[in-house]
Amino acid sequence: xxxxxxxxxxxxxxxxxxxxxxxxxxxxxxxxxxxxxxxxxxxxxxxxxxxxxxxxxxxxxxxxxxxxxxxxxxxxxxxxxxxxxxxxxxxxxxxxxxxxxxxxxxxxxxxxxxxxxxxxxxxxxxxxxxxxxxxxxxxxxxxxxxxxxxxxxxxxxxxxxxxxxxxxxxxxxxxxxxxxxxxxxxxxxxxxxxxxxxxxxxxxxxxxxxxxxxxxxxxxxxxxxxxxxxxxxxxxxxxxxxxxxxxxxxxxxxxxxxxxxxxxxxxxxxxxxxxxxxxxxxxxxxxxxxxxxxxxxxxxxxxxxxxxxxxxxxxxxxxxxxxxxxxxxxxxxxxxxxxxxxxxxxxxxxxxxxxxxxxxxxxxxxxxxxxxxxxxxxxxxxxxxxxxxxxxxxxxxxxxxxxxxxxxxxxxxxxxxx
Amino acid sequence: xxxxxxxxxxxxxxxxxxxxxxxxxxxxxxxxxxxxxxxxxxxxxxxxxxxxxxxxxxxxxxxxxxxxxxxxxxxxxxxxxxxxxxxxxxxxxxxxxxxxx
Numbered sequence: 001x002x003x004x005x006x007x008x009x010x011x012x013x014x015x016x017x018x019x020x021x022x023x024x025x026x027x028x029x030x031x032x033x034x035x036x037x038x039x040x041x042x043x044x045x046x047x048x049x050x051x052x053x054x055x056x057x058x059x060x061x062x063x064x065x066x067x068x069x070x071x072x073x074x075x076x077x078x079x080x081x082x083x084x085x086x087x088x089x090x091x092x093x094x095x096x097x098x099x100x101x102x103x104x105x106x107x108x109x110x111x112x113x114x115x116x117x118x119x120x121x122x123x124x125x126x127x128x129x130x131x132x133x134x135x136x137x138x139x140x141x142x143x144x145x146x147x148x149x150x151x152x153x154x155x156x157x158x159x160x161x162x163x164x165x166x167x168x169x170x171x172x173x174x175x176x177x178x179x180x181x182x183x184x185x186x187x188x189x190x191x192x193x194x195x196x197x198x199x200x201x202x203x204x205x206x207x208x209x210x211x212x213x214x215x216x217x218x219x220x221x222x223x224x225x226x227x228x229x230x231x232x233x234x235x236x237x238x239x240x241x242x243x244x245x246x247x248x249x250x251x252x253x254x255x256x257x258x259x260x261x262x263x264x265x266x267x268x269x270x271x272x273x274x275x276x277x278x279x280x281x282x283x284x285x286x287x288x289x290x291x292x293x294x295x296x297x298x299x300x301x302x303x304x305x306x307x308x309x310x311x312x313x314x315x316x317x318x319x320x321x322x323x324x325x326x327x328x329x330x331x332x333x334x335x336x337x338x339x340x341x342x343x344x345x346x347x348x349x350x351x352x353x354x355x356x357x358x359x360x361x362x363x364x365x366x367x368x369x370x371x372x373x374x375x376x377x378x379x380x381x382x383x384x385x386x387x388x389x390x391x392x393x394x395x396x397x398x399x400x401x402x403x404x405x406x407x408x409x410x411x412x413x414x415x416x417x418x
Numbered sequence: 419x420x421x422x423x424x425x426x427x428x429x430x431x432x433x434x435x436x437x438x439x440x441x442x443x444x445x446x447x448x449x450x451x452x453x454x455x456x457x458x459x460x461x462x463x464x465x466x467x468x469x470x471x472x473x474x475x476x477x478x479x480x481x482x483x484x485x486x487x488x489x490x491x492x493x494x495x496x497x498x499x500x501x502x503x504x505x506x507x508x509x510x511x512x513x514x515x516x517x518x519x
Binding site: 242244245253254255256257258302303304305306307311312313343346402403404405 | 419420432433436437439454455457458459461462463464465466467468471473489491492493494
């Protein structure tokens with residue numbers, strides 16, 4: 001692997017940027033057998049392959065991707081990274097991830113452009129204020145940074161914010177996690193792919209898994225794909241919105257509903273927005289990309305769909321909220337909108353676990369907030385696959401929690417998909 | 419935005435409706451006899467098909483009545499909407515092909 005440094009980049013720049021080589025091996029045809037097959041070549045799947053190779057010494061791994069690398073939700077989200085979740089189980093999972101984010105560029109020798117610009121969660125009602133303060137206290141007890149700001153302090157931190165008392169849902173205050181931030185989504189996938197490929201992981205694109213093969217004892221023996229049968233004793237599914245579809249091949253029914261989640265970007269403008277602002281109550285999520293576009297997250301459509309698009313009334317509602325919170329954006333033109341398919345659990349917490357089928361593992365249910373968890377989920381999924389048992393951090397995130405009534409109810413904590 | 423045919427009111431815009439999730443889930447006839455696994459199936463496990471789905475809708479800003487629909491989740495095209503209480507209608511291959519188009 002060609003290591004990047006200031007010197008190597010300068011050399012390439014002086015050479016007219018000629019001579020760049022592909023950063024990972026493109027494997028057209030999978031081998032007959034691997035130790036582990038990972039279904040889904042997004043950030044979570046590629047990351048799991050990386051950590052399996054790096055931390056567990058398992059290198060005979062294939063990542064099988066139906067489309068192209070990171071063409072699904074990894075490329076479709078609004079890249080918000082934070083760990084200020086209410087429940088201990090969730091905040092320790094997301095904090096594990098945030099800590100990995102903080103060193104990810106160095107670890108991968110690949111700039112994922114992680115920018116800790118802070119995340120302001122705006123409160124509009126008395127209930128919001130109480131809930132967010134509870135979040136702040138819960139986080140601080142767990143050693144996770146989060147602080148409460150008055151409306152004036154929030155405006156000082158983010159000057160475009162409209163704190164006028166005369167808007168429909170006035171800003172009463174905000175919670176701020178300063179270590180939260182954004183990252184370049186493609187770079188995350190590319191960085192993991194490059195590092196995993198270098199350690200021997202085969203990445204096979206344009207290869208759809210069409211079946212999961214099982215032996216007489218019920219255990220997994222491999223997968224059927226559009227490029228033939230591939231054998232493996234362990235199959236790990238990290239297929240986001242398509243997790244139900246893939247696991248149905250092994251007869252497993254999941255507590256998931258796949259809904260489109262939409263996002264949109266504006267025309268690029270000069271740096272105008274210093275942080276990330278989220279408002280769960282009026283459904284506005286906004287930050288500015290390095291290209292200058294305002295990146296805006298809208299809500300989910302209410303019905304099950306795999307279309308990667310949704311109704312225009314959903315982003316319209318978000319834009320109404322953005323215009324009221326940030327009047328300076330009222331004349332900004334929107335450039336593109338798109339949808340991704342999110343896999344939502346009833347409690348809006350993920351599943352990173354073994355399944356009832358021996359040798360079959362699943363990392364799903366990340367719903368509308370999986371990007372922030374990319375390195376953490378990948379890291380703990382790798383642990384679960386390698387050791388055939390969960391890490392203490394992801395141990396509560398099983399499928400069986402729905403049977404046993406031990407849900408991690410972030411749905412109620414945030415009162416919104418997040 | 420979807421155009422949805424309410425069986426009682428006719429075609430209306432999606433914003434008048436709320437989605438009620440998977441259709442034809444019967445409440446347990448004898449709740450006391452259910453195991454934890456059966457409760458989980460009833461409460462939380464759902465079909466999440468990539469293809470035809472039978473789902474409930476409520477005409478919330480209209481007649482306020484529930485009805486069922488069959489829709490293709492790959493295209494969001496409806497095959498048919500029908501009243502609550504009716505069995506899931508059979509979909510002809512032609513209808514399925516039209517919805518998948």
